Amino acid sequence: MLKVDALCTDYTDAHGRLVHAVQEVSFEVGTGKLFTLLGPSGCGKTTTLRSIAGLERPQAGTIAVDGTVVYSSAQGVFVAPNKRSFGMVFQSYAIWPHMNVFQNAAFPLEVGSRRMTKQAIREKVMRVLHTVGLEELAGREATDLSGGQQQRLALARALAMEPRLLLLDEPLSNLDAKLRERMRFELKRLQHELGLTTVYVTHDQYEALALSHEIAVMNAGRIVQIGTPRDIYERPRDKFVADFVGSTNFIEGTVVASENCAHRYRMQTALGVLLAESASRLTSGDHALLSVRPEDIALTLNVPAGDNVCTGIVRAIVFLGEFLDFQIEAGGQMLLVRCHPTVEVVAGQTVYLQLSPEKCIVVTEPTSRWK
Ligand SMILES: Nc1ncnc2c1ncn2[C@@H]1O[C@H](COP(=O)(O)OP(=O)(O)OP(=O)(O)O)[C@@H](O)[C@H]1O
Ligand SMILES: [Mg+2]
Incomplete structure (x- = not known):
């Protein structure tokens, strides 16, 4: 479904130095699978996700979805982010401050290309708000939510769109331990039920082990090992993976x-x-x-x-x-x-x-x- 091949993304820092944030990253995600990028802070997880979304312009590589190339350095292809129709939850979750909770979750459906009746939108939005435990706050101003509630709202908004590819950057990082555990189950259930192809970013090994079909462990811009949670945990290939996971x-x-x-x-x-x-x-x-x-x-x-x-x-x-x-x-x-x-x-x-x-x-x- 998603194929990332030899992706390289650089930044230039404030001093004009080149930062090789992502180097030669390759992986494939099958339809309906949840694939996790796991690694320590600064290893290039967000950069990889933003490159897939089209929010960064990589230096080299290919990104294809369902056989359609959305980025290719060799072919000179770069499809604009809004044309890729992926759902994304950012690490610094962006909710719209001038709208209430319901409007935030409903907005992508109202402006989307798929025509939906008001009633259908209402049902869908209330269902996703229920999933993230926010249905009772549907009428509240988004800015009056706590950090964790805003994060759940951002997740609800992405889920409501049922995108062909869901990109989640640490979507549970601001939740307390209990809520995070509940959301982990909910997310797994929803992802499975809706068959959402998902790329999930986290530095939390337990989250990665619990949620993923496959995990790519990253270190310093590169993928060190790709495997099922059990592979990664029981058969770590190198010292870094053994030490970082568990x-x-x-x-x-x-x-x-x-x-x-x-x-x-x-x-x-x-x-x-x-x-x-x-x-x-x-x-x-x-x-x-x-x-x-x-x-x-x-x-x-x-x-x-x-x-x-x-x-x-x-x-x-x-x-x-x-x-x-x-x-x-x-x-x-x-x-x-x-x-x-x-x-x-x-x-x-x-x-x-x-x-x-x-x-x-x-x-x-x-x-x-x-x-
Ligand atoms: N806009 C930028 N300009 C320059 N360097 C950047 C920029 N964004 C990220 N970097 C650098 O690129 C590298 C990878 O950053 P990235 O945000 O992808 O890491 P991450 O794995 O998501 O980390 P975290 O877990 O802390 O979110 C880091 O060294 C970071 O400092
Ligand atoms: Mg990050």
């Missing part, structure tokens, strides 16, 4: 041998010999960094059967309600281990740790990408 432990080691089973290697580490998986081929003597999530390390008081076992000393315990986080010193480094709150262990105790071999993932060190 929390993880890194353990350095040297490859001793490959195992019979595909992609599995035996590594010498400070915690002893560990089995780990690697998507790329490794040979004996290679230096390797493995990543293992805190919930993929089992903590026991008795020595467990199987591979990848080591001992450690409990240094700190943090109670987080749904789980306990342990800081455990093992092999001269601190490991974060996440357990069910019923686990009874005290600080200073020696415990056994077992790292699931299929969850010990060898990651590559990111090459220097900073401009």
